[in-house]
Amino acid sequence: xxxxxKYLEVDSNNQNDDDDDGNYDDNDVHSSIQxxxxxxxxxxxxxxxLSIIKRILTTNxxxxxxxxxxxxxxxxGVVALGESGxxxxxxxxxxxxxxxxxxxxxxxxxxxxxxxxxxxHPLARWMEWEIDEDYTxxxxxxxxxxxxxxxxxxxxxxxxxxxxxxxGIDILFPWxxxxxxxxxxxxxxxxxxxxxxxxxxxxxxCSWPIILFVYSLMLLALGIGFGVxxxxxxxxxxxxxxxxxxxxxxxxxxxxxxxxSDSFHLHHWFGMWFLGMQSNAPEWWSRTFQAFAxxxxxxxxxxxxxxxxxxxxxxxxxxTNLDCEFMQCYMxxxxx
Numbered sequence: 001x002x003x004x005x006k007y008l009e010v011d012s013n014n015q016n017d018d019d020d021d022g023n024y025d026d027n028d029v030h031s032s033i034q035x036x037x038x039x040x041x042x043x044x045x046x047x048x049x050l051s052i053i054k055r056i057l058t059t060n061x062x063x064x065x066x067x068x069x070x071x072x073x074x075x076x077g078v079v080a081l082g083e084s085g086x087x088x089x090x091x092x093x094x095x096x097x098x099x100x101x102x103x104x105x106x107x108x109x110x111x112x113x114x115x116x117x118x119x120x121h122p123l124a125r126w127m128e129w130e131i132d133e134d135y136t137x138x139x140x141x142x143x144x145x146x147x148x149x150x151x152x153x154x155x156x157x158x159x160x161x162x163x164x165x166x167x168g169i170d171i172l173f174p175w176x177x178x179x180x181x182x183x184x185x186x187x188x189x190x191x192x193x194x195x196x197x198x199x200x201x202x203x204x205x206c207s208w209p210i211i212l213f214v215y216s217l218m219l220l221a222l223g224i225g226f227g228v229x230x231x232x233x234x235x236x237x238x239x240x241x242x243x244x245x246x247x248x249x250x251x252x253x254x255x256x257x258x259x260x261s262d263s264f265h266l267h268h269w270f271g272m273w274f275l276g277m278q279s280n281a282p283e284w285w286s287r288t289f290q291a292f293a294x295x296x297x298x299x300x301x302x303x304x305x306x307x308x309x310x311x312x313x314x315x316x317x318x319x320t321n322l323d324c325e326f327m328q329c330y331m332x333x334x335x336x
């Protein structure tokens with residue numbers, strides 16, 4: 001009787017009457033049993049959708065291994081593929097990696113970075129961002145192209161983009177999304193009036209608005225947190241000591257020799273190039289900042305050109321040292 005009362009109570013409230021016929025029948029029993037199955041199906045579709053999105057974001061536009069295979073097949077011949085048909089050569093029966101896959105990744109870095117520069121250059125003019133009006137793509141090809149390739153080679157090596165765990169940069173996440181963000185953010189930031197201040201003691205004490213202090217403190221906090229995360233990652237992989245030595249060596253080579261010069265100017269292309277190389281941990285957040293830094297480097301080159309960090313001092317030295325004709329008036333005045 002107690003059980004029957006419970007069933008009657010449920011039936012009176014129509015809690016399990018799925019077909020709304022007023023009667024709790026076998027069809028309603030089957031319907032109630034199917035609910036967990038429907039939930040499982042929804043979870044399956046949700047998981048499958050996430051998997052598809054992840055595949056879209058992390059799939060290369062052109063497969064690295066496929067490009068290497070085609071290159072070796074058509075230009076090197078079938079023998080270059082090895083007897084096993086894989087991507088490595090065989091020497092004395094030993095499978096040897098000849099660095100072909102790393103070269104494919106480097107060429108991709110070169111190609112997509114140069115394409116980015118050629119896109120951002122006209123985009124900045126169309127959007128009326130702050131630019132160097134006299135800098136053209138012809139100037140880029142004539143004066144900066146080869147040195148930019150050297151910059152990217154250094155970025156590739158120090159940034160550990162050759163690692164097998166790192167895919168080529170022709171993927172949406174993180175390179176496509178955050179590389180694009182880095183390529184436009186520096187120019188957009190110039191439109192904010194509170195950011196139009198220099199980092200000098202006088203300007204900081206006398207001209208900086210409150211919002212700029214807040215912005216700087218947020219960047220400082222993010223930078224400290226990111227630095228701690230990088231150190232922990234290197235420590236966990238037992239490479240912290242070598243990475244510290246590497247970073248100090250690069251600092252001594254590329255920064256310290258110029259700090260004493262009054263003409264030293266830390267262009268954003270240089271700063272992001274240098275910091276992006278140091279973000280060489282394998283975790284996704286490290287590669288995300290590296291992509292943003294590469295995009296900012298592209299922005300600096302496309303908008304202003306690869307101006308030297310010593311500015312006019314370097315230009316003056318080269319002009320006078322080479323006895324350029326347009327410097328003759330200056331030399332004559334100096335001699336007189």
